[in-house]
Amino acid sequence: MTAQTNRLTAVQREDGALVVTCRTPEDLPPLADALAAVLEPGDTLLLQGELGAGKTTLTQLLAHALGVGVEQYVASPSFALLHEYIGRLPVFHMDLYRLSDEDDVEAAGLLEYFEQQGVCVVEWPDRLGSLTPDSRLDIHIEQEQLEARRFILTPRGDAWQQRMARIAEHCSRSRLCWEQR
Known part of the structure; x- marks a missing residue:
């Protein structure tokens, strides 16, 4: 399906992946809202992309969509490795x-968070190596132009395969029209 607002386009591919393209960061809230609507305790989102691709921006919007208040400023945990928001x-x-x-990830004590009843959002997930959870949503972010971005959401595991339709449905209620490819 293809959906388009003035600045946001979404295409669901035959392989189940969802490709969302936006012109500016201001166009991302419908995607964050759609993700937040389907997230469950214990979920993992792996964000991949170059420096400045928009990983932290998407996390900020997602946290807001999950009810994280403005008093909890969502920032990149580059130096702390982990930030927790309620x-x-x-x-x-x-x-x-x-x-x-993965040895560094384990030594840093980060694996325990994948067992918690929250949502793990991981930037630079390649460092997980063999510790990467089987059930997850991979989100690859590509820079199209100065502000434009392409988000490729690839479900991993049965639970995420089933939820992709719910993400598409949620986005379609946000005035996005869909066309399968």
């Missing part, structure tokens, strides 16, 4: 950029 679901925002590999 909303409808706890948000465990990890930035693994400064770590080398």
Whole structure:
């Protein structure tokens, strides 16, 4: 399905992935709202993209959509490795950029958060290596132009495969029209 507002386009591919393109960061709230609507305790979102791609911006919007108040400023945990925010679901925002590999992730004590009843949002997830959860939503962010971004949401595991339709449905209620490809 393809949906388009003035600045946001979404396409659901035959393989189940959802591709959302936006012209500016201000166009992202419908995507964050759609994700927040389907998130459950214990979920993991892996954000991949170059520096400045929009990983933290998406996390900020997602946290807001999950009810994290403005008094909890959502910032990149690059130096702290982890920031925790309280909303409808706890948000465990990890930035693994400064770590080398799965041994560093384990030594930092971050694995325990994947067992918590919150949502793990992980930037630079390649550092997880073999510790990467099987059930997850991979979100690859590509810079199209100065502000434009493409978000490729790829479900991993049965639970996420089933939820992709709910994400598409939620977005369609946000004035997005869909066309399968």
